Amino acid sequence: MPSDAAGAGAGSDLPDIDDHLVEPGTRYEMLDGELVYVPPSDPPHGERQFQLCALVAAHTGSDVQGASDLLTRISKNDDVAPDVSLYPSARDPGTGARQLEQIAFEVVSTQSLSNAGRKAAKLVARGVRRVFAIDVERARVLEWSAALGTWSMLDAAATIADPALAVPLPIETLIREGKTDDAVQRALAAKHNPVLETIKASSRAEGREEGIGRGKAEAVVAVLEARGVPLDRGDRDRILGEQDLARLERWIVRAIACTSAAELLAEP
Secondary structure: OOOHHHHHHOOOOOOOOOOOOOOOOOOOOEEEEEEEEEOOOHHHHHHHHHHHHHHHHHHEEEEEEEEEEEOEEEEEOOOEOOEEEEEEEEOOOOOOOOOOOOOEEEOOOOHHHHHHHHHHHHHHHOOOOOEEEEOOOOOEEOOOOOOHHHHHOOOOOEEEEEEEEEEEEHHHHOOOOOHHHHHHHHHHHHHOOOHHHHHOOOOOOOHHHHHHHHHHHHHHHHHHHOOOOOHHHHHHHHHHOOOHHHHHHHHHHHOOOOOOHHHHOOOO
């Protein structure tokens, strides 16, 4: 991934991305030299941004860092904080500072799309590779086109594929209301997340053991039935429900010679 220096262009006199015009941690941005107050989110914006953070984090790789409301100096007169940003985890080899965002996401609700477009154009001019807008009211996702100088609407059935993403991000998940659990799980599975892989391996092992236990229990019942030893419903359920493999092994041996279910099930 290119560093901030590469993104800004050789010989650029642009300020450092962390050389801020506004105080970090406040509710202000600087756009075209004008101080802009950024109000707290309304529910549609805040809820979608919350979902967006979970979705984007699940789809990124280990070499990518994500942030919410990360303040970035993008020109001499602009200091803005996209809702969600992705940038390389590695520090800039030249400056030792963080690198410029590669992807930025803006949630649009009360903020006008045109205002988000002003920010997007400046982010792309600084070197941010891609900027997306999630339009909550119209349930759509758009990408800023530097060639057209405006937003381009994306197909809801498509995905966002990018070097900053370990697996493609389904656009439909960005505009769908509700929980993101299923989409996150699918992304983690596609990335072969080590914790999820461990859980899956454990489940498979438990399943194999359960299958072995079921087979042994059925063998006990089959031997008793072949010998004509009577089994009532409770005894049959007791045997078939047993999962202790050592106990089932003892029962198989007893089933060959016992005369009743009580004799089979009696513990020493």
